[in-house]
Amino acid sequence: MTTPSPSAYSSSGPLAPSLDRAAFLLDFDGTLVDIAPTPDSVQVEPGLIDTLLRLRDLCGGALAIVTGRPIAQIDHFLPGIPTAVAGEHGLTLRRSPDGAEEPVSASPIPTAWQQQAEALVSQFPDTALERKKAGLVLHYRGNPAAETPFRTAIETWLSGQDIFEIHPSKMAWEIRLAGIHKGNAVEALMAQAPFAGRIPVFVGDDVTDMDGVRAAKAMGGYGYLIPDDFRTAHDFRAWLAQLGENA
The missing domain is CATH 3.40.50.1000 (HAD superfamily/HAD-like)
Known part of the structure; x- marks a missing residue:
């Protein structure tokens, strides 16, 4: 394991190595x-x-x-x-x-999940669907009441498969490829x-x-x-x- 070098700046914040390293x-x-x-x-x-x-x-x-x-x-x-x-x-x-x-090299999100996610977001004002290459995120910052329904829906979609996982984020639930x-x-x-x-x-x-x-x-x-x-x-x-x- 590398030993961290002396701090370049530490008087008013966490340590950091010298910038040349x-x-x-x-x-x-x-x-x-x-x-x-x-x-x-x-x-x-x-x-x-x-x-x-x-x-x-x-x-x-x-x-x-x-x-x-x-x-x-x-x-x-x-x-x-x-x-x-x-x-x-x-x-x-x-x-x-x-x-x-x-x-x-990744499995795309099933079309059915994307369609269901769109329908789900439409039921909860001030929420958002974020699409990714091999995943999606349901944001509920604008409507915290959607937290549990969003999670329940994702868990239902993911049931019985091991390619995708659910991950919590700040006021959001994300579907992501397992192991990423x-x-x-x-x-x-x-x-x-x-x-x-x-x-x-x-x-x-x-x-x-x-x-x-x-x-x-x-x-x-x-x-x-x-x-x-x-x-x-x-x-x-x-x-x-x-x-x-x-x-």
Whole structure:
């Protein structure tokens, strides 16, 4: 196991390795941006683009977004910034900005489930269906009364099969391929340049990020969660900006 290097910035936040040795693997929703009522309505905070660009340059390009979203959505919100993106919890992977998205070999969500999900969301105002390449998410942030009906429906769909799993998220239920998680994504990214040989720093905010936290720590790096290690996502972003300013 690699021994973490001395902290580059620790006086007002968690430890981080010196930037010439660090690799940053960051969640998007609830971490780099605040949670919004719907996935499409998130806002990129002023100054975040500059922070990420500076950090990317200082750590030799070893900056990745590890997200539950499809890669195309990260390109929309953070165009040209991350060196690499792991989308849909690691189901899809792009290792460089000009690289191709690695092919996905996955079973698609059954059409019947998608149709039933559409019908279910239509019954509950202020809820949303998010489609993915090999999964879907039912969001109930705008209508907490939908939490139990959504879970019950998903459990019914998944009964008797072992290809897909149900995963809780913040005010949402997700159907995802079994065995796909952010820990795998962290390991895959850290295996190749410009990440290989560096000390991983993974930051997230949700139960779906725990696999990424564990993977980073297992490699001798750092794994942090909001609100356990940073009180809010804004506090994390301020810490991230300070890292670059103090370099």
